[in-house]
Amino acid sequence: MSHKGLSVEKFKVFGAALDALDLPEKVALKLAYTRSMEKYPSQKLPLDPYDAVKSFLMQKGRDCTDVEWIGKFPIETRLSPRPLVEDERFLKRTFFTDFLDKNGCLTYSEKLMAYLRNNVYPSRPVMIGVDHSLTGGVLKYIAGLYKDFNVLIFDSHTDIIDFSTKRSLFTPLSSTAPNNSPDIYECGSFISHLLNESVIKADRLWILGTQDVLRNDRTLQVEPYAEKLRNWAERGVHLISKSDLVRNGIPPQIEGPTYVSIDIDLGCYSCVLACRFMDRVGLESNEIIRILHLLSDMMKRNKIVLLGLDVMEIDVHFLNEEISGRRDCTLEILGEIFNELIFPASGRN
Numbered sequence: 001m002s003h004k005g006l007s008v009e010k011f012k013v014f015g016a017a018l019d020a021l022d023l024p025e026k027v028a029l030k031l032a033y034t035r036s037m038e039k040y041p042s043q044k045l046p047l048d049p050y051d052a053v054k055s056f057l058m059q060k061g062r063d064c065t066d067v068e069w070i071g072k073f074p075i076e077t078r079l080s081p082r083p084l085v086e087d088e089r090f091l092k093r094t095f096f097t098d099f100l101d102k103n104g105c106l107t108y109s110e111k112l113m114a115y116l117r118n119n120v121y122p123s124r125p126v127m128i129g130v131d132h133s134l135t136g137g138v139l140k141y142i143a144g145l146y147k148d149f150n151v152l153i154f155d156s157h158t159d160i161i162d163f164s165t166k167r168s169l170f171t172p173l174s175s176t177a178p179n180n181s182p183d184i185y186e187c188g189s190f191i192s193h194l195l196n197e198s199v200i201k202a203d204r205l206w207i208l209g210t211q212d213v214l215r216n217d218r219t220l221q222v223e224p225y226a227e228k229l230r231n232w233a234e235r236g237v238h239l240i241s242k243s244d245l246v247r248n249g250i251p252p253q254i255e256g257p258t259y260v261s262i263d264i265d266l267g268c269y270s271c272v273l274a275c276r277f278m279d280r281v282g283l284e285s286n287e288i289i290r291i292l293h294l295l296s297d298m299m300k301r302n303k304i305v306l307l308g309l310d311v312m313e314i315d316v317h318f319l320n321e322e323i324s325g326r327r328d329c330t331l332e333i334l335g336e337i338f339n340e341l342i343f344p345a346s347g348r349n
Helices: 024-039 049-059 085-090 093-101 104-119 132-143 163-169 190-196 223-234 242-248 285-300 330-342
Strands: 011-016 067-072 124-129 150-154 205-210 238-241 256-263 304-312
Touching: 011 049, 011 104, 024 085, 024 093, 049 124, 049 330, 093 104, 104 132, 104 190, 124 132, 132 190, 132 256, 132 304, 163 223, 190 205, 205 242, 223 238, 238 242, 285 304, 285 330, 304 330
Parallel strands: 011 067, 011 124, 124 304, 150 205, 150 256, 205 238, 256 304
Antiparallel strands: none
16 A cells, blocks of 8 residues: 555664754763773764664564664764764864854755655655754655645654744854854754745644743743744644643644654653753653554554654663663663554564
């Protein structure tokens, strides 16, 4: 069976580990890693989330013939979570800031579209990666195959406020681009680009689990930020708060062809410690599993047809680590995502 050009029998899983944040602590983490590898080159660590997730699932015996692991979308090692030792000279904040200011995330998103056409089509894409802006490349690819489809984004942040607005409100943002330069496409603004370019439709977009809509969120005390959110909501974007998602589950009116994107910070601090942005307290593991059950049930009843999936913003440096008495359960959550949404019923454990 096929659905407008995509085979719904098969998934192709690939890695996309673009990691170009210019936050000082993130740059320092990469630098510490390369120096550790220089001193202890025999260390065997997963280079990115794709390696870690594939290994975890294979060890658990969670696999099936309808899922093909095809490798990784090519990304310069200096922009990866764990660069090579010889990349050390690039590991400076200015290098990453320059990459972002020159819309490097947009460039990679466009390259990703070609990768999908050449390596994934007509199977359904499953992306395991880091920078959430790459989801934009997948959605542009999907938009070339479908006229109308839903987009479900599970995320503690809306990623819908343009960078220019954020730069004017929140300082310091490290961008050195002139204020009159084209707006930067990055992990916190990529959805606004997709909406403005009509890649996705506002009334078919659901941002679920967000904490940007809470009244006590400090960002909403800044009126221009709140106004932007209100404007998108008035244009049809569905903003579902964390509390409403837990209380009410998946909105029942969602139906038809659907792409699902999961920012792993959905469980930040509660069950997930391995995500790039740790500024929220997300859902507990049992709450996430319940949401996955509901989504899986909608698929079983053919209420929605899953066009593809991604899980993004995974920080490989903190997988399985323990912080303040809590152990990271990111890989277990990934296992549940695959078990409920990717593997067929016969392959579920």
